[in-house]
Amino acid sequence: AADVCEPLSVLGADVRVPLVTGGEVTYAALDYAASAPALQRVWDDIAAYAPYYGSVHRGAGYLSQLSTDLFENSRADVAAFLGCREDDQVVFTRSTTDSLNLLAAVLPSGTEVFVFETEHHASLLPWEQREDVRVRYLSAPRSPRQAVETLERALAERTGGPALVCVTGASNVTGELWPVRELAAAAHAHGARIVLDAAQLAPHHPVDIAAEDVDWVAFSGHKLYAPFGAGVLAGRADWLREARPYLAGGGASRKVARREDGGVDVEWHTTAARHEAGSPNVIGVYAIASACKALTEAGFDGLVARERQLIAAVREGLAEVPEVRVLSLFGEDAPRVGVLSFVVDGWNSSHFAAALSAEYGIGVRDGLFCAHPLVRTLLGSEPEEPGECGAPEAAPGERSLNAIRVSFGAGTPDEHVDRFVRAVK
Ligand code: PMP
Helix, strand or coil: CHHHCCCCCECCCCCEEECCCCCEEECEECECCCCCCCEHHHHHHHHHHHHHCCCCCCCCCHHHHHHHHHHHHHHHHHHHHHCCCCCCEEEEECCHHHHHHHHHHHCCCCCEEEEECCCCHHHHCHHHHCCCCEEEEECCCCCHHHHHHHHHHHHHCCCCCCEEEEEECECCCCCEECCHHHHHHHHHHCCCEEEEECCCCCCCCCCCHHHHCCCEEEEEHHHCCCCCCCEEEEECCHHHHHCCCCCCCCCCEEEEEECCCCCEEEEECCCHHHHCCCCCCHHHHHHHHHHHHHHHHHCHHHHHHHHHHHHHHHHHHHHCCCCEEECCCCCCCCCECCEEEEEECCCCHHHHHHHHHHHHCEECEEECCCCHHHHHHHHCCCCCCCCCCCCCCCCCCCCCCCEEEEECCCCCCHHHHHHHHHHHC
């Protein structure tokens, strides 16, 4: 169908789920921001490769060589998708969380890290794990311009030494786009580097490391229409090359020898392999590369236009429900990807989301979305005692302590959004 953005068709379009009221419906997957369905093309590529897989960088056999080629070609495909500079490295990780923890682990000692308190926990928390790194938390800006001004003010007080700015490209809560290029320019003007958390940006919007002038980019395969288990950290090679390996073990070490004094001498690789010890997730990595190629070939124009259309339909529908409040940091009309959160007055968000699932076969998410400080700012609520990334419970009828998020992308038909709007009404 024209409305699902061919050729980016996804798996799961025909999945039927039972309703509590009896009968069943086609599942409306409106939680792409948590994990997107895999592209049919990605699945076909995996299926075609599966009988041939072998260990990467380890075997002499034909299938091992094939897998090694495929793994290294995938690196080149991801580099092309991200518009990497010639000397950038592409490191394969498990996820965005893993990528940002890897970057935190390789920061030079004494680095000052600047991060907005509105970040997802994956980009908010890794830096504090380093005792020799100082973290400056920046307060929630209420416009893109204020974000740049806040960062500039903080950077002006830098004490010298290495500095890193960490910023999200698109919020996993509001879907709003952050002014990445301007933040990168501010960072560089003050001698700092910048890492872009593109977990929510890359699936919706082109990312170009060189054009945006960011130093690193992190994203996850499972949000980019590939299956779980693989992610990417791409960018400047120097800090990656100079630091201790993130994971020590086979594959990261080039030469290991016992010393006369009883210890071991290790010569570590200086390529991406330095941080990829152990047998890598070749299927996950191949799947990411396949998704990158599919998105590049399809181009983002159609997807961006389609998501705009769907977001407009959601906004229009929700605007007719006076109890609904859409959450926004940068204002009602700020540009956003296909991600939107809201609260419904008089409703407990968890019950509301459960009803969408049980009565309408719609899968959304409720909670604090692993961005507790941001959601509390948006709700104007005091800190509560939430579980994990999840939802503190309010009694039915009490003010919500958390929100409901709806998100979509390639493969979302009009019917899913229509059903969602009807259900909310
Ligand atoms: N950053 C953002 C903006 C996210 O939305 C997410 C996932 N919700 C992450 C980081 C972490 O991604 P992952 O769970 O794949 O590590």
